[in-house]
Amino acid sequence: MDPKMDTEDDLTTSISADEKKIIPDNLNEMLAVEEIQLTAHEQKEDNALPTTILIPSRETNIEDFDLSCRISLLKIMKTFYTVKGAPSYEDIYEELKKQIQLTLDLPTAEQTLKTLGYSYIKTKTNPGNILMEDPKFTFDRFHYAKKILKFRSMGKHIYYLDERIIESGNYIKIPSIDVTFPATRKTVFIHVVSQDGYISGMFFYYDSNCYKKWLLHILLPVMKPSSVVVMNNALHGTVTATPISRYHTKNEMLQWLKERNIPCNSNLHKAELYDLIERCPTVLEHQGIDNLFRAHDIEVLRLTDQLRVLSLTTHFWKNINNEIKQDPDVIHKEQEDLQDYIYSKIKSFPQVKWFSYSKIIESAEKTFSELDTEIENLLDKYEIDKEYISSLPSIPK
Known part of the structure; x- marks a missing residue:
């Protein structure tokens, strides 16, 4: 049997x-x-x-962003942050299409990025607004990778x-x-x-x-x-x-x-x-x-x-x-x-x-750990509007 x-x-x-x-x-x-x-x-x-x-x-497209896609995403963000750029959702979408076989359309990709914790954060100086991942998600990834x-x-x-x-x-x-x-x-x-x-x-x-x-x-x-x-x-x-x-x-x-x-x-x-x-x-x-x-x-x-x-x-x-x-x-x-x-x-x-x-x-x-550290250092060059940040709702634990 x-x-x-x-x-x-x-x-x-x-x-x-x-x-x-x-x-x-x-x-x-x-x-x-x-x-x-x-x-x-x-x-x-x-x-x-x-x-x-x-x-x-809940049905989301978060699963469509597999490991290679997540890593490509962080590399793209690092490239923009290196020149103190201010990428839009569309900029990220177009760059992702160049690097991987992305089957999502722009609206779906934008919603997926939001689900992954990406949003516009106000800065005090140029570029005015910056698209970045919510630090809570970054910190969660850091702690897990370290352990x-x-x-x-x-x-x-x-x-x-x-x-x-x-x-x-x-x-x-x-x-x-x-x-x-x-x-x-x-x-x-x-x-x-x-x-x-x-x-x-x-x-x-x-x-x-x-x-x-x-x-x-x-x-x-x-x-x-x-x-x-x-x-x-x-x-x-x-x-x-x-x-x-x-x-x-x-x-x-x-x-x-x-x-x-x-x-x-x-x-x-x-x-x-x-x-x-x-x-x-x-x-x-x-x-x-x-x-x-x-x-x-x-x-x-x-x-x-x-x-x-x-x-x-x-x-x-x-x-x-x-x-x-x-x-x-x-x-x-x-x-x-x-x-x-x-x-x-x-x-x-x-x-x-x-x-x-x-x-x-x-x-x-290992790649996540390295990229997160590099991006963290690059983001410190932006002057985030602390008053704006304090007005945002916190993410539930």
Whole structure:
């Protein structure tokens, strides 16, 4: 029998031969104790409380700006800044077309640049206005590159953990977190890869607790010690969170806050309690997941949406999406057949490609670090209008 991808119904019976070697004999007992054996038929959606679920991320063209495009963009900006120029969106667009095969039209490219954080900033002297990237995005890239390059210099093995929504009749999409009422269910493919190839993966419903089960009993035992896992900043921090919303009772809100050591008391109104909940769950849940990895001697690095191009998984999914564009009938397969298709593709993806993409990403990390430093020095020559900057709305963390 061909090995099948893990699902939340048959996790203990359909894992690969290599993974079977490291799964404890009493896994079924552990799963029963944790009470996380959930199936689609066991879920009751009538009168369901709000829960953290997956929705497709907003459609933008940010993914069209791949690694080579991002690097070309920074090089173009550096060239303009070197002569203290003031490029427009159209100037950048025309230069990009000269250097890469850009399929976007000007309005779409301009909107993509805005999504990537580029906007006009007022200066006190000539040229009056300058097109530049929001420093927050630049700083995020700097911190990530600095950390991962340090880990690489230490010889640490790098893993990439990612997710995709896999649903028959719909294109494969990057997920994001949202809270709705009532909950809907979506099939998610969670997976880990490295330069060695595919490591482990599982299809499951996002509003179940199977992520924790998979993480503890299958993924962590096969990961190398003293390694690094890279994951998207917006996803896994809330996967194991106990869902809470404004529809929960006051006592449930109090209990949720107390479990996270957030100061509160019963004299507070529900509106005040929910305000506390909204302010801090993401960071706290990030810490919980991160600490779980670190307890197994695995460091965690998180990518923002703008940095997804530095994930090894992005290159694999770009290949898959290109194949689907050539054969659109793929996404209309039955759900189980579609999952088998995805599983066979990631399992058979050549190791030489994983390794090659890994080297491309490592090179890009170094290039980003160098270009950001050079551009930072060039931008210091412009006299930015500080009063104008202070009037701009800040970017949410």
